[in-house]
Amino acid sequence: MKLYVTDKDGKEHTLEGTNDWSVMEVMRENGIEVLAQCGGSCACATCHVYVEGDWNSKLPPPSEEEIGMLDGAFEVQDNSRLSCQIKCSPAYEGLKVKVAPGSY
Amino acid sequence: MTEIHKTDAVIIGAGPIGLFAVFELGLNDIKAHLIDILDRPGGQCAELYPEKPIYDIPAIPVCTGAELTTRLMEQIKPFHPVFHLNQMAEKLEKIAEGWRITSDRGTVIEAKIVILAAGGGSFVPKKPPIKGIEAYENQSVFYAVRKMDTFRGKHLAIAGGGDSAMDWVINLQPLAASLTLIHRRDEFRAAPDSVSKMRALVAEGKMQLKIAQIMGLKGEGGKLQSLVVKDDKGESEHVCDTLLAFYGLTMRLGPVAQFGVAMEGELIPVNTANFETSVPGVFAVGDINVYPGKMKLILSGFHEAALMAKKAFEYIHPGRKYRFQYTTSSSDLQEKLGVKPDERAA
Known part of the structure; x- marks a missing residue:
């Protein structure tokens, strides 16, 4: 699937999202700056992204744990997610995210 | 004058690999x-995932970060490590005679060798990504309470929804x-009792x-x-003269970058035969090091620590012949561990 990522400098990247990988892993693999300090275990809130367009309503909703972890993120919005908790899938072809402040 | 602690090895970082x-x-x-910046041993296992399961520790099908730390503390008890x-x-x-390490609290340790086991760096408070916030830090913006009196008579705002925020409220x-x-x-991710107290106030x-x-x-x-501040209705101003922000901790490499060992980005290249850095007598084990094929796994760090210790022996006991032994059969090692397997078998 194609994944569009806006990095900390506002530059947009088109990435190839490997099925079943998390968006965080795909970003890291492609050298997009994202702290992701806990390595993807929903334990640190440093892979915070904004899900853009109408993708927020199309993705499965965040777990209670993810919502709780977002307490440790900054400038949280309704479309805030932890990118380690979004799994790539053909159903999300064209997913668009932006790395949030505090996660780089 | 500050007391100087003297020892053989100083380990920077009390995470699983340091332990x-x-x-x-x-x-x-x-x-x-x-030496560790946290108030307890365990590193990331203590701070990031104490309750999360780990499944790839050899022979332990599952344990949490906190359990792993407890087990390691039990395992190293016979060696009486000193924690700062x-x-x-x-x-x-x-x-x-080797190295002098000074902490930000003034602790001085002199050791013959140094082991950098600092993982992703020091856990420090997360700072809000607000431009110019540095100018306010330690004057009207704080991330910790050192002296409660600092906040006496202040128009105080506390940010956060966890235990630190509740406790200080x-x-x-x-x-x-x-x-x-x-x-x-x-909603608050804190002890229910504290949340009730806050709500009562x-x-x-x-x-x-x-x-x-x-x-x-x-x-x-x-x-x-x-x-x-921003809420559902938009932005507004909240008048106060002091802010205490509790957004949890984040890892920053910190002073290790200035220790004089060669770095590759934020990582320390090592010789994989003995996990020594570019500086003789200074080792790096665990997540902080890098070498061809490196995997940031706890089990890799354990292996690195074993090879490091073999080389360390040369520095600490020059002239003594290194003897490779198994804990299963060596009465010498068993004595160090304070175990008597004969009795156990009986």
Whole structure:
């Protein structure tokens, strides 16, 4: 699937999202700056992204744990997610995210 | 004058690899002190995922980060490691007998060798990504409470929704001139008892609870005048003179970068035969090192610690012949561990 990522400098990247990988892993693999300090275990809130367009309503909703972890993120919005908790899938072809402040 | 601790090895970082390094060094008759910025051993296992399961520790099908730490502490007990917690290793200097390490709390340790087991760096408070916030830090913006008196008579805002925020709301409310807790949602990930106390203070009119996020600061010369906050209705200003922000901790490499060892980005290249850095007598094990094929796994760090300890033996016991032994069969090692397998079998 194609994944569009806006990095900390506002530059947009088109990435190839490997099925079943998390968006965080795909970003890291492609050298997009994202702290992701806990390595993807929903334990640190440093892979915070904004899900853009109408993708927020199309993705499965965040777990209670993810919502709780977002307490440790900054400038949280309704479309805030932890990118380690979004799994790539053909159903999300064209997913668009932006790395949030505090996660780089 | 500050007391100088003298030991064989100083380990910077008391995460799982630093702890296991104590074990491997101990088997080689090497005493160790550890320095860690957290208030307890365990590193990321203690801070990030104490309750999360780990499935890839050999022979332990599952344990949590906290359990792994407890088990390692039990395993290294025979070697009586000395912990210097709540402090960051700040300075590393070469001295004739080895190294002098000074912490940001003034602890001085002299050791023959140094083991950098600092993982992703020091856990430090997360700072809101607000431009110019540095100018206010330690004057009107704080991330920790060193002296409660600092907040006496202040118009205080506390940000956060966890235990630190709750604890300090409860403790500082009687001192502050006014107190507002600012959190992004009306739910708190803290001990229910503390949350109840906070809610009672709000109900009694002794403090305010504001469901909002901090977007900016206004003030002059490091003196805070108000916070720009955002809620459902948009942005507004909240007047206060002091902010205490509790957004959890984040890892920053910190002073290790200035220790004089060769770096590759934020990582330390090592010789994989002995996990020594570019500087003889200074080793790096665990997540902080890098070498071809490196995998950031706890089990890799354990292996690295064993090879490091073998080389360390040369520095600490020059002239003594290194003897490779198994804990299963060596009465020498068993004596160090304080075990008597014959009795156990009986």
